[in-house]
Amino acid sequence: xxxxxxxxxxxxxxxxxxxxxxxxxxxxxxxxxxxxxxxxxxxxxxxxxxxxxxxxxxxxxxxxxxxxxxxxxxxxxxxxxxxxxxxxxxxxxxxxxxxxxxxxxxxxxxxxxxxxxxxxxxxxxxxxxxxxxxxxxxxxxxxxxxxxxxxxxxxxxxxxxxxxxxxxxxxxxxxxxxxxxxxxxxxxxxxxxxxxxxxxxxxxxxxxxxxxxxxxxxxxxxxxxxxxxxxxxxxxxxxxxxxxxxxxxxxxxxxxxxxxxxxxxxxxxxxxxxxxxxxxxxxxxxxxxxxxxxxxxxxxxxxxxxxxxxxxxxxxxxxxxxxxxxxxxxxxxxxxxxxxxxxxxxxxxxxxxxxxxxxxxxxxxxxxxxxxxxxxxxxxxxxxxxxxxxxxxxxxxxxxxxxxxxxxxxxxxxxxxxxxxxxxxxxxxxxxxxxxxxxxxxxxxxxxxxxxxxx
Amino acid sequence: xxxxxxxxxxxxxxxxxxxxxxxxxxxxxxxxxxxxxxxxxxxxxxxxxxxxxxxxxxxxxxxxxxxxxxxxxxxxxxxxxxxxxxxxxxxxxxxxxxxxxxxxxxxxxxxxxxxxxxxxxxxxxxxxxxxxxxxxxxxxxxxxxxxxxxxxxxxxxxxxxxxxxxxxxxxxxxxxxxxxxxxxxxxxxxxxxxxxxxxxxxxxxxxxxxxxxxxxxxxxxxxxxxxxxxxxxxxxxxxxxxxxxxxxxxxxxxxxxxxxxxxxxxxxxxxxxxxxxxxxxxxxxxxxxxxxxxxxxxxxxxxxxxxxxxxxxxxxxxxxxxxxxxxxxxxxxxxxxxxxxxxxxxxxxxxxxxxxxxxxxxxxxxxxxxxxxxxxxxxxxxxxxxxxxxxxxxxxxxxxxxxxxxxxxxxxxxxxxxxxxxxxxxxxxxxxxxxxxxxxxxxxxxxxxxxxxxx
Numbered sequence: 031x032x033x034x035x036x037x038x039x040x041x042x043x044x045x046x047x048x049x050x051x052x053x054x055x056x057x058x059x060x061x062x063x064x065x066x067x068x069x070x071x072x073x074x075x076x077x078x079x080x081x082x083x084x085x086x087x088x089x090x091x092x093x094x095x096x097x098x099x100x101x102x103x104x105x106x107x108x109x110x111x112x113x114x115x116x117x118x119x120x121x122x123x124x125x126x127x128x129x130x131x132x133x134x135x136x137x138x139x140x141x142x143x144x145x146x147x148x149x150x151x152x153x154x155x156x157x158x159x160x161x162x163x164x165x166x167x168x169x170x171x172x173x174x175x176x177x178x179x180x181x182x183x184x185x186x187x188x189x190x191x192x193x194x195x196x197x198x199x200x201x202x203x204x205x206x207x208x209x210x211x212x213x214x215x216x217x218x219x220x221x222x223x224x225x226x227x228x229x230x231x232x233x234x235x236x237x238x239x240x241x242x243x244x245x246x247x248x249x250x251x252x253x254x255x256x257x258x259x260x261x262x263x264x265x266x267x268x269x270x271x272x273x274x275x276x277x278x279x280x281x282x283x284x285x286x287x288x289x290x291x292x293x294x295x296x297x298x299x300x301x302x303x304x305x306x307x308x309x310x311x312x313x314x315x316x317x318x319x320x321x322x323x324x325x326x327x328x329x330x331x332x333x334x335x336x337x338x339x340x341x342x343x344x345x346x347x348x349x350x351x352x353x354x355x356x357x358x359x360x361x362x363x364x365x366x367x368x369x370x371x372x373x374x375x376x377x378x379x380x381x382x383x384x385x386x387x388x389x390x391x392x393x394x395x396x397x398x399x400x401x402x403x404x405x406x407x408x409x410x411x412x413x414x415x416x417x418x419x420x421x422x423x424x425x426x427x428x429x430x431x432x433x434x435x436x437x438x439x440x441x442x443x444x445x446x447x448x449x450x451x452x453x454x455x456x457x458x459x460x461x462x463x464x465x466x467x468x469x470x471x472x473x474x475x476x477x478x479x480x481x482x483x484x485x
Numbered sequence: 486x487x488x489x490x491x492x493x494x495x496x497x498x499x500x501x502x503x504x505x506x507x508x509x510x511x512x513x514x515x516x517x518x519x520x521x522x523x524x525x526x527x528x529x530x531x532x533x534x535x536x537x538x539x540x541x542x543x544x545x546x547x548x549x550x551x552x553x554x555x556x557x558x559x560x561x562x563x564x565x566x567x568x569x570x571x572x573x574x575x576x577x578x579x580x581x582x583x584x585x586x587x588x589x590x591x592x593x594x595x596x597x598x599x600x601x602x603x604x605x606x607x608x609x610x611x612x613x614x615x616x617x618x619x620x621x622x623x624x625x626x627x628x629x630x631x632x633x634x635x636x637x638x639x640x641x642x643x644x645x646x647x648x649x650x651x652x653x654x655x656x657x658x659x660x661x662x663x664x665x666x667x668x669x670x671x672x673x674x675x676x677x678x679x680x681x682x683x684x685x686x687x688x689x690x691x692x693x694x695x696x697x698x699x700x701x702x703x704x705x706x707x708x709x710x711x712x713x714x715x716x717x718x719x720x721x722x723x724x725x726x727x728x729x730x731x732x733x734x735x736x737x738x739x740x741x742x743x744x745x746x747x748x749x750x751x752x753x754x755x756x757x758x759x760x761x762x763x764x765x766x767x768x769x770x771x772x773x774x775x776x777x778x779x780x781x782x783x784x785x786x787x788x789x790x791x792x793x794x795x796x797x798x799x800x801x802x803x804x805x806x807x808x809x810x811x812x813x814x815x816x817x818x819x820x821x822x823x824x825x826x827x828x829x830x831x832x833x834x835x836x837x838x839x840x841x842x843x844x845x846x847x848x849x850x851x852x853x854x855x856x857x858x859x860x861x862x863x864x865x866x867x868x869x870x871x872x873x874x875x876x877x878x879x880x881x882x883x884x885x886x887x888x889x890x891x892x893x894x895x896x897x898x899x900x901x902x903x904x905x906x907x908x909x910x911x912x913x914x915x916x917x918x919x920x921x922x923x924x925x926x927x928x929x930x931x932x933x934x935x936x937x938x939x940x
Contacts, residue, residue, distance in 0.1 A: 061583040088584035089555060093594060096551040100544060128516040129543035135750075135778070135803065138593020139548060174777040177754040177786070295590075299632040322629040323590070324808040326781060327815050331632070348590065353779040360782050 034158050035076040036109050042098040042146070043069045044091045045460070046470040047401065047433060048479055054432065055087075055399065057294040058266035064088030065401045065433060068095050068143065069465060070150045072105060080154025081459040084146035084372040085400040090139075091470065097143035100130065105147060114155055117169040121378045124148070125171070137350040141375060148376030149406065153456035169378045171352075175386065178356045184385045191416050199447030200411055201422060202429040203260030203290065205399055258446045260288040260426055262318070266296030269305055276312040285313075290344070292318040299328040303335045310336075315424075316344040316366050323348035329363035344368055347397035351375070352382045359390040366424070368397045371406035384414045393423065399430035404441045405457040408448045436464035489613050490531040491564050497553040497601070498524045499546045500915070501925040502856065502888060503934055509887065510542075510854065512749040513721035519543035520856045520888060523550050523598065524920060525605045527560060535609025536914040539601035539827040540855040545594075546925065552598035555585065560602060569610055572624040576833045579603070580626070592805040596830060603831030604861065608911035624833045626807075630841065633811045639840045646871050654902030655866055656877060657884040658715030658745065660854060713901045715743040715881055717773070721751030724760060731767035740768075745799070747773040754783040758790045765791075770879075771799040771821050778803035784818035799823055802852035806830070807837045814845040821879070823852045826861035839869045848878070854885035859896045860912040863903045891919035 046066035049055055055063050067083040068091055086094055104123055105113075113120045124144050125136050134140040167184045263279055265272040280289060291314040297305060302320035309317075317336065321328045323345060333343045342365030349355055350373060358364045367387045374380050387394050396411050398404040404427075411427045419425070427448055434440035437460055439453040451457050467473045471480055501521040504510055510518050522538040523546055541549055559578055560568075568575045579599050580591050589595040622639045718734055720727040735744060746769040752760060757775035764772075772791065776783045778800060788798045797820030804810055805828060813819045822842045829835050842849050851866050853859040859882075866882045874880070882903055889895035892915055894908040906912050922928045926935055 056583075059581070059583065060587065063584060063587075087587040089582065090552075090585040090588040090595065093548060093552045093555055094588060097545075097548045097594065100548055126514070127544065128511075128514065129518060130545040132515065132518075132542045132803075133545040133549060133594050133597060137779070137805065138595060139552065139588050140545065140593060142588060172753075174753055174780060174783070176756075177783065298627075298629055301631075322808045324592070324806065325629060325812065327812045328629070328632065328808075348587075350592065351779065353777045353783075357780065357782045 034078050034110050034154070035074045036107065037072050037105055037154075038075045038107075039071075039073040040098075040102040040106050040147070040150075041071050041073075042095050042102075043465060044095045044470045045069045045401075045465055045468045045473075046088060046091060046476065047436075047468055048475065049433075050088070055430070057264045057292065058296040059294045060087055062088075066091045066470070067401045067460075068098055068146050069460060070098060070146045072147075072150045072154060074110070074154075078154065078157065079459075080150040080152075080157065081455070082146050082148065082150025082153055082376075083402050083406075083458050083460075084142045084149070085403055086142070087400075093139050094142050094146070097139050098146055101140075101143055101147050105151070110151070110154055110158060113151060114165075114169075117165075117378065118171050121148070121169065121171045121375060122173070125375060126173075136353070136375065141350055142372065144375045145372045148378060149371070149456060149458060152377045153458060157455045166381055170382045170385075171378065172382070174353045175356045175382060178360060179382065179386045179389055183389060184382075191420055195412055195416060195450050199444060199449040200408070200415060201260075201426045202258075202443060202446055202448050203262060203288070203395075203426045204258050204446075205262040205264075205292070205428055205430050256443075256446060259286075260290070260446075262290040262292055262428070264294065265291045265309065266293035266305070269308060272305075272309060273312075276309055276314075280312040288315050290314055290316050290318060293320050295319045295322055295348070297321050299325070299331055302328075302332050306332075306336055306341060307339065310339045310341060314341055316342040318344040318366075318368070319347070320345075323350075324354070326354070326357045326361050326363050329358060330361040333363055333365065342366055344395065346370060348373060352379050352386070355383045356386055359386055359392060364392060367392050367394045368428075369394060369407070369410060370397045371403055371410060372400075377410065380410050381413075384410070384418050388414075388418045393421070393425045394419070395425060396427045398428040399432065401433050402437065402458045402460075404429055404434065404448075405437055405439070405451075408441055408451060409456060411448070412450055436460050436468075489533050489565050489609070490529040491562065492527050492560055492609075493530045493562075494526075494528040495553075495557040495561050495602070495605075496526050496528075497550050497557075498920060499550045499925045500524045500856075500920055500923045500928075501543060501546060501931065502891075502923055503930065504887075505543065510885070512719045512747065513751040514749045515542055517543075521546045521925070522856045522915075523553055523601050524915060525553060525601045527602075527605045527609060529565070529609075533609065533612065534914075535605040535607075535612065536910070537601050537603065537605025537608055537831075538857050538861075538913050538915075539597045539604070540858055541597070542855075548594050549597050549601070552594050553601055556595075556598055556602050560606070565606070565609055565613060568606055569620075569624075572620075572833065573626050576603070576624065576626045576830060577628070580830060591808070591830065596805055597827065599830045600827045603833060604827070604911060604913060607832045608913060612910045621836055625837045625840075626833065627837070629808045630811045630837060633815060634837065634841045634844055638844060639837075646875055650867055650871060650905050654899060654904040655863070655870060656715075656881045657713075657898060657901050657903050658717060658743070658850075658881045659713050659901075660717040660719075660747070660883055660885050711898075711901060714741075715745070715901075717745040717747055717883070719749065720746045720764065720772075721748035721760070724763060727760075727764060728767075731764055731769075735767040743770050745769055745771050745773060748775050750774045750777055750803070752776050754780070754786055757783075757787050761787075761791055761796060762794065765794045765796060769796055771797040773799040773821075773823070774802070775800075778805075779809070781809070781812045781816050781818050784813060785816040788818055788820065797821055799850065801825060803828060807834050807841070810838045811841055814841055814847060819847060822847050822849045823883075824849055824862070824865060825852045826858055826865060827855075832865065835865050836868075839865070839873050843869075843873045848876070848880045849874070850880060851882050853883040854887065856888050857892065857913050857915075859884055859889065859903075860892055860894070860906075863896055863906060864911060866903070867905055891915050891923075 049065045050062040066086045070082040072080045306317045344366035346368030396407040442449040504520045505517040521541045525537040527535045799821035801823030802825045851862040897904040
């Protein structure tokens with residue numbers, strides 16, 4: 031490894047994009063998100079930089095920023111060699127500090143902040159050199175998960191599928207921006223009329239329906255044209271609307287393409303089962319986040335009820351640590367594990383989840399979208415394929431075509447696949463101009479918006 | 486209800502007590518706590534005040550303070566009548582804001598902040614008037630728990646045991662400050678010598694052993710003299726030390742008094758079972774927090790393994806919301822439910838847990854100690870007895886004699902029982918002088934300490 035000196039500075043910024051103005055990315059529970067990041071830059075005395083972030087959706091980002099500042103004392107003053115030389119110990123230093131762990135432990139704001147800080151450390155490390163599997167396992171804190179996975183079990187061998195990935199990339203799916211909060215006029219057409227139109231004027235209606243169904247027409251038409259074959263739709267606000275929308279989407283994409291549904295935690299357990307049963311005719315591969323992200327036993331009940339219908343349960347974007355994922359796997363509560371690069375404690379904790387999922391033979395289909403989530407998680411899912419699972423069956427990584435233009439090395443999607451990133455690092459360096467203009471509340475974008483806001 | 490006008494102001498302060506200097510309250514995982522609070526005062530335009538707090542242990546309190554500020558916009562500008570007129574809706578406004586819930590949801594920093602804010606609202610309400618059971622149930626957000634408890638089931642009738650409580654009070658137990666980090670010289674006596682001394686010089690050794698075992702001699706001798714019959718000891722750092730200490734304590738308190746053990750999340754699942762099995766001869770009523778507070782299935786495994794030994798499992802002080810408690814109950818993972826007045830979303834969420842525990846017939850033994858936790862939780866456990874459980878079997882409320890002098894209405898303990906509080910409100914108003922001198926980092930206590938600290 032390069033001797034890159036001591037980390038002498040950590041800065042963190044509250045960067046927000048006013049996405050709520052266009053209702054981009056809204057869902058049944060998050061109705062007006064302003065996609066945001068707590069953006070971290072660490073700097074060595076040799077002038078080398080590492081970039082990290084965690085994703086948020088507007089208000090509250092300042093709380094995560096405050097938590098990052100509270101953690102910065104653990105990073106500044108250390109060399110990269112000290113950190114990665116005992117990365118498990120360093121991880122535990124951040125997550126198990128005798129005072130700070132009280133406000134978690136390992137969950138919520140403080141874990142989001144841990145992710146942002148450690149993502150920057152991983153970026154710095156990745157810029158400095160490559161890593162071996164043994165080193166990777168030594169980054170994992172196995173505390174509380176040894177009943178499910180031991181360190182010995184974790185030392186899996188690399189499967190050498192690099193070449194395939196370089197050539198084809200990792201399969202992706204696209205999440206449509208169609209929200210469950212569409213204007214009521216949209217649904218004034220009856221199903222019969224729509225189906226009738228469908229038969230009569232296929233091409234026109236194809237485009238019209240897409241225009242109606244997707245807040246972003248361009249996104250969807252581009253998606254189909256670009257070879258996408260897996261689509262996710264948001265559900266959970268109104269059953270009748272969901273039925274109409276899902277029927278139409280299934281008709282449009284045809285019987286062979288894959289449809290997933292996402293409820294964003296909208297339901298109680300019994301409600302989830304009956305609601306999804308009503309949507310079963312549209313053959314979703316999975317229902318995502320049917321209820322509270324904390325409800326392991328609830329997810330297990332839902333999984334059991336939906337299994338005869340051929341519908342799996344997916345969750346993870348708000349699953350707060352490895353101990354929760356362990357139980358979801360132990361309880362057969364998930365059929366699809368959705369890791370998140372910014373909710374869990376960076377690469378370290380995600381590695382433990384990838385390895386547990388592999389042991390329990392549950393496919394990993396990462397959560398992405400947001401700001402920078404695609405950029406980060408592509409590294410994790412490529413590692414999963416090359417070094418852990420070597421399997422693509424029922425596996426795919428979420429993709430949303432949104433806000434990538436703010437990154438110095440944005441993801442590259444070709445034919446609905448993530449192409450392996452080529453630049454060194456963890457791909458979450460943002461353009462300086464994007465950071466400056468979107469800082470909250472002082473950047474010019476927000477200064478202008480706030481000046482216009484009513485008192 | 487009194488018309489008390491509009492809430493026009495919310496202030497929050499970071500108040501810390503330098504308890505780490507004396508290692509007060511330390512345990513196997515929190516080795517140097519500075520007992521602290523995020524202290525909230527709300528004020529109406531009529532000049533009436535409500536006081537609330539959440540407990541923390543030092544570093545990170547500033548993050549909770551930041552989160553309280555982020556929530557303050559939901560409170561300021563509303564009347565008490567608007568809030569309590571739809572308290573379930575107000576609860577959900579705080580916990581399910583479309584942007585802020587991302588940094589929880591309902592867990593960690595943001596839920597601690599919710600507790601502090603709502604505790605102040607409850608204090609204001611309690612100062613204004615009394616409440617009926619129907620009103621109380623309307624404060625609960627049943628989202629995600631209807632598979633375990635419905636609103637109809639929650640409408641239990643008051644059991645009218647007020648008179649008994651007014652006379653005798655609610656039974657308490659005391660947590661010794663004996664930490665698992667005692668100086669090694671303490672253990673240079675062999676067990677044989679100690680037992681020999683015990684037989685020969687009962688009174689002297691009784692006091693000597695207490696002096697050795699408890700960092701606070703006065704606390705323990707006072708406790709025994711004051712009629713305490715239930716004791717909790719911290720374990721989990723070194724098995725041999727734990728065995729020595731538990732043997733001695735059991736000898737000192739005799740076979741009939743109750744001993745509990747607290748591991749503060751130190752172990753993995755298998756380790757917990759074997760460690761506690763080694764301590765079984767000392768007949769603990771429960772082992773508290775044997776592993777991660779998130780590990781429902783782990784606690785269930787431990788419960789099952791320890792049941793034949795007559796040892797229950799207790800947890801809850803870091804159980805972050807009602808959805809987690811629901812599962813702990815559904816999985817028979819806890820035999821003692823330890824609610825916390827500042828970790829859960831105030832009275833609202835604690836009510837749902839009290840009602841679920843009652844339905845599952847698991848006794849509630851609240852977590853207290855810290856700063857202000859005793860003052861707050863006494864209200865909840867009295868309500869539990871008078872209006873829900875009407876049962877004292879295997880029920881008791883934690884008590885630590887520490888930092889009560891900073892409150893305007895400190896708890897009153899008589900003959901090891903909590904006497905019902907008499908002053909109006911939720912008992913968490915602090916002395917102005919205590920708040921001023923202990924504010925971090927500017928108060929005189931911290932200004933002096935920080936001036937002396939090495940660079």
